Amino acid sequence: MRRKIFPYLLLIPTYLVIVFFIYAPAFDALYNSFFRVSVFGRRKIFVGFQNYLSLFTDKDYLYAVNFTLVYTGVTVVVSIFLSFFLALLLDQKVPGSRIYRTLIFAPYAVSHAVAGALWGFLLNPVVGHVNYLMRIFFGIQTHWLTTTPYAAYSLIFASVWKTLPFNIIFYLAALQSIPTEVLEASIIDGASSWKRVWKIIFPLVSPITFYLVIMSIISATFQSFAIIDVMTKGGPGIYTTNLVYKLFLDGFRFQKIGLASAQNVILFIVMMVITIIYFSYGQRRVHYQ
Amino acid sequence: MRRFWLIVLVVLTVVSFAKVKIQFWHAMGGWRIEVIQNMVNDFMKLNPDIEVEVQYVGSYEEILAKLIAAVQAGTPPHVVQLNEISTQKMIDSGVIVPVQDLIDKDPTFDVGLFLPQVLNYYRVGGKLYSMPWNTSTPLLYYNKTMFKEVGLDPNNPPTTFSELIEACRKLVKKDEKGNIVRTGITWPLYAWFFEQYMALQNQPLVDNNNGRTAKATKVVFNNQAALNFLNLWNTLTKEGLMINTRRADWTAARQLFISQTVGMLISSTSDVALLMNESKKQGFELGTAFLPLPDCTQRGGVVVGGGSLWILKQKNQAEVDAAWKLVKYLAEPGPQIVWHQATGYYPIRIDAIQKLLVQGYYQENPHHLTAILQLLTSVQNYNTQGAIIGAFPEVRNAIETAVEKMLTGALTPKQALDEAERNANKAIKEYF
Numbered sequence: 011m012r013r014k015i016f017p018y019l020l021l022i023p024t025y026l027v028i029v030f031f032i033y034a035p036a037f038d039a040l041y042n043s044f045f046r047v048s049v050f051g052r053r054k055i056f057v058g059f060q061n062y063l064s065l066f067t068d069k070d071y072l073y074a075v076n077f078t079l080v081y082t083g084v085t086v087v088v089s090i091f092l093s094f095f096l097a098l099l100l101d102q103k104v105p106g107s108r109i110y111r112t113l114i115f116a117p118y119a120v121s122h123a124v125a126g127a128l129w130g131f132l133l134n135p136v137v138g139h140v141n142y143l144m145r146i147f148f149g150i151q152t153h154w155l156t157t158t159p160y161a162a163y164s165l166i167f168a169s170v171w172k173t174l175p176f177n178i179i180f181y182l183a184a185l186q187s188i189p190t191e192v193l194e195a196s197i198i199d200g201a202s203s204w205k206r207v208w209k210i211i212f213p214l215v216s217p218i219t220f221y222l223v224i225m226s227i228i229s230a231t232f233q234s235f236a237i238i239d240v241m242t243k244g245g246p247g248i249y250t251t252n253l254v255y256k257l258f259l260d261g262f263r264f265q266k267i268g269l270a271s272a273q274n275v276i277l278f279i280v281m282m283v284i285t286i287i288y289f290s291y292g293q294r295r296v297h298y299q
Numbered sequence: 300m301r302r303f304w305l306i307v308l309v310v311l312t313v314v315s316f317a318k319v320k321i322q323f324w325h326a327m328g329g330w331r332i333e334v335i336q337n338m339v340n341d342f343m344k345l346n347p348d349i350e351v352e353v354q355y356v357g358s359y360e361e362i363l364a365k366l367i368a369a370v371q372a373g374t375p376p377h378v379v380q381l382n383e384i385s386t387q388k389m390i391d392s393g394v395i396v397p398v399q400d401l402i403d404k405d406p407t408f409d410v411g412l413f414l415p416q417v418l419n420y421y422r423v424g425g426k427l428y429s430m431p432w433n434t435s436t437p438l439l440y441y442n443k444t445m446f447k448e449v450g451l452d453p454n455n456p457p458t459t460f461s462e463l464i465e466a467c468r469k470l471v472k473k474d475e476k477g478n479i480v481r482t483g484i485t486w487p488l489y490a491w492f493f494e495q496y497m498a499l500q501n502q503p504l505v506d507n508n509n510g511r512t513a514k515a516t517k518v519v520f521n522n523q524a525a526l527n528f529l530n531l532w533n534t535l536t537k538e539g540l541m542i543n544t545r546r547a548d549w550t551a552a553r554q555l556f557i558s559q560t561v562g563m564l565i566s567s568t569s570d571v572a573l574l575m576n577e578s579k580k581q582g583f584e585l586g587t588a589f590l591p592l593p594d595c596t597q598r599g600g601v602v603v604g605g606g607s608l609w610i611l612k613q614k615n616q617a618e619v620d621a622a623w624k625l626v627k628y629l630a631e632p633g634p635q636i637v638w639h640q641a642t643g644y645y646p647i648r649i650d651a652i653q654k655l656l657v658q659g660y661y662q663e664n665p666h667h668l669t670a671i672l673q674l675l676t677s678v679q680n681y682n683t684q685g686a687i688i689g690a691f692p693e694v695r696n697a698i699e700t701a702v703e704k705m706l707t708g709a710l711t712p713k714q715a716l717d718e719a720e721r722n723a724n725k726a727i728k729e730y731f
Binding site: 047051135151156157158245249261264265 | 370388393454470543546551690696699700701731
């Protein structure tokens, strides 16, 4: 009897943390999403699904859905392929690759907000280095953060820059765990290096790719707030407003708690779908040699 | 018995040394953090029984968000600085102590010495809910040295839109490849300037006399006055005579002016002190002027912006009293003069201005005088008193979003106004 209770006792602290910091706020958001709440939360009116209905009939919200898909899609695809390519290069035994490896990991140590601020400085139309170099070499000047479509390009560029090191680390580890016999066999069979990369190496690291795609989607969709807030503030107009930034605006700028909670629930569902896909599909496919 | 007296003595000493602790949250970053801390330190020297914890909480938006969180958690700060557009929201909140109630009970405080232009903004329905504090209006700053260089009269800054466009065209400088390396003007992308240009043309922003006689039900800015301003903005941008910043990016606008990339800047009077210093460092002569008007219009006036101090309801009455003492102190002539000189925000009291005049301060600091004169010469009516809207942040957002769309070429000025009107009205209707 005692033996049966003891393990559960040990689990209690974890469950307490999860319940108070994850489930309670999540249920609170679900509850609030059916209400119209006044600014200081003193008055509440039950409105049923009105918040959800008004979100899906709001052109701006649908735009944000669209932008999130484009922004996430481009960021993830570019980041995955670029990091795979860079990892391949870093995996070569070239003098100095260790130093280069260290340097390329540096962005990972920088927080999203600082990364946004850094790119904000670099892309500043007046005193930014990017425009300075562009003017000298190409004779053009661009307002990177305040004009379409450059605001989106800048955001995607900064996000890719930020997620790249994480992906490279994982690809490097995966590449180094590929048995050398397989590669040697392919060399003896006369496979070109291009063929070797796409027919042997890439399939062998596919479990990692799958994991990185999921992580990059989460990072680009849910953690992009700081970069957007610092770099473009969702502008010009609503051009770079994604779902998370829209949620922030409605919740914290305009204090529409009910509406923001509804958006929160929607994001929660999206997140859950991604997680379920990862666990059911990913678990089955993961096979390390 | 002796022991009893000993205990009484101990209790009395403890009580007499016990300080009332209050919190003061403000949104003034940079060098102003220290200015405020020094002012509060002086206050604590005068009131040794009160301990004030000063906190710079972030921007006006952040401070409001954090205030709401603190109130809901049951630990509101005592004194909070909020921007002018939070006024209706705070009146509706039910969590504040209107300063009018405290003024009525306090015979030592004379509100009659305050500038009526400032009081008019913060008085709603004849009642003063918060203490006006940092007060500013927009001002035209220009680079006199650059004006001379391109053959403009440095003592005759533009007063109309066509003069402004003309001056901007002259200020443009291109490099050998045809890139614009210097241009005419900038101002932060902020709906405040839109509101000011409505008032300058003596037009209201919302109905019911700018929300002053009854709660505003819709915006009334979709007219020629607003179009005048948006057309100017659009023309300047399309011709490359103006550089636009990100939303509410005051720093970027100042930077453009200080680095002499633009010859003119429209910004808040709270930048006077900073720009005086920076122009000296950069070696150019600074000029200030009233905002230019559309051609052939009569000047209405500017609306005061900035922030005011709110006192939050507390369980302990002693804390409210201490908060009132602090608020009262910060509005006294002495601290007001310190604040004015360190920043450029107006002294909000007539006696403070008088004192500075007598001391000859404005002869040496003419830019501070331009700022004050622009406010004092403003027509006083509902239009220049400023709008009171609960959903003001959303209204500003609607205007800024539409303007950004206009600037990227997606909308014409008229379409931008239509969209801003539609979204602002929706927000006003949904305010709760």
